[in-house]
Amino acid sequence: MNQKLILVIGYLFLSSQILAQGFYYNFDNCDLVDSNVQAGDLTSVNDTICDCGVVDQSLVLDGFTDTFFMPKMNKEFFEQDFTFSFYFSPDISSGNQALFAIQDSCNRDSIFSIRYLASVNQLEVNVAENLGKNWSSRGDLKEDACWHRVVLTKEGNIYNFYLDNEFVEQFDFFNPFPFPDISRVYIGSSPCVANNDIQFAGKIDEIFLDDRAWTFNEIKASDFYPDQIISQDTTIFLGNSVEIMTGSNCATSFFWSPLEDIEDEDTTMPTVSPEETTFYFFETTQANCSTIDSIRINVVDESLLDCSDLLLPNVFTPNSDNVNDIFEISNPFIIDELLSFEIFDRYGAIVFKGEFKSSGWDGKYKDEDLMLGMYLYRIEYICQGEEIAKQGSFSLMR
Numbered sequence: 035m036n037q038k039l040i041l042v043i044g045y046l047f048l049s050s051q052i053l054a055q056g057f058y059y060n061f062d063n064c065d066l067v068d069s070n071v072q073a074g075d076l077t078s079v080n081d082t083i084c085d086c087g088v089v090d091q092s093l094v095l096d097g098f099t100d101t102f103f104m105p106k107m108n109k110e111f112f113e114q115d116f117t118f119s120f121y122f123s124p125d126i127s128s129g130n131q132a133l134f135a136i137q138d139s140c141n142r143d144s145i146f147s148i149r150y151l152a153s154v155n156q157l158e159v160n161v162a163e164n165l166g167k168n169w170s171s172r173g174d175l176k177e178d179a180c181w182h183r184v185v186l187t188k189e190g191n192i193y194n195f196y197l198d199n200e201f202v203e204q205f206d207f208f209n210p211f212p213f214p215d216i217s218r219v220y221i222g223s224s225p226c227v228a229n230n231d232i233q234f235a236g237k238i239d240e241i242f243l244d245d246r247a248w249t250f251n252e253i254k255a256s257d258f259y260p261d262q263i264i265s266q267d268t269t270i271f272l273g274n275s276v277e278i279m280t281g282s283n284c285a286t287s288f289f290w291s292p293l294e295d296i297e298d299e300d301t302t303m304p305t306v307s308p309e310e311t312t313f314y315f316f317e318t319t320q321a322n323c324s325t326i327d328s329i330r331i332n333v334v335d336e337s338l339l340d341c342s343d344l345l346l347p348n349v350f351t352p353n354s355d356n357v358n359d360i361f362e363i364s365n366p367f368i369i370d371e372l373l374s375f376e377i378f379d380r381y382g383a384i385v386f387k388g389e390f391k392s393s394g395w396d397g398k399y400k401d402e403d404l405m406l407g408m409y410l411y412r413i414e415y416i417c418q419g420e421e422i423a424k425q426g427s428f429s430l431m432r
Contacts, residue, residue, distance in 0.1 A: 097235025343419035352397030362394030
């Protein structure tokens, strides 16, 4: 799969997910048009300047006078259920920079704001109805990254805050509240500029809102992973090769290391054939930023393989924290053909069937979370021409 195909897949995911009520500003033609044709164009106090972005082009803000405004109607989208997402790439590392805001003045009444706290490399989200009813959360930005992704979801009164594909915090804001009619929707600025904020300096891209709260898996699936390795850590047999895939990038230069066993180090999608387990590092450099990402390729000697040593966890915790959320086979590479993969509850009822050796269970049955406790599994597979059955038990915890 090449990089263009990966970007197309990301576009198709967004196109299929963004529904009738929502907006999408991708700036690919350096315009300010809503690609979802549900909201009006953005307006700017200066001429629009664009540069290389997450995909194609992005907005450039100078940190002094550049400010973009959404149509007034856009604030109504934030009063219903939503998933709101955008990418940003900062140019300077000082000051509290206003990235996004819905408010009419610099006070604590009926505001929604997102700020980049440059000196501590954090992002801050503020939601407030009045002085006594407000919520604020901060998340650490990923180190060694040029682009950062911000996602906020709302379902009923429950908000979830995600940053760089990591869950930050959930909070209950009690009752939904409307924004005052005079509130404006700011991009790269806020009414608090010259008070305790400065205008944002850098690039902003891929701003969208959908009219429902996405799951964490949907959020990850829609990411373009700029400047990052998309391929997961993987295992191959000695003598085999694997292609490493990366996301979009605006790099002026990049390099891989180590160079041994890389077929073409001048491409962002190299094929590697390591003779032993190896970490590969992908480093990029652009105008004001550099990044580094890595992948581990495990190498297994097939002649030393123990076909009976199928590895599965004895505990898993499907609580959406992105750690141990899926019950799955840890070494599926030993399986030549999966015959069956079944999970049973304590009464013997089947709650999951896996069709592939990479299949995993998320602790649900018919989209409902199952009870905590002990479950059983039975797996039948072929390894090196031998049919093997393995069964055991594990605990579901949250």
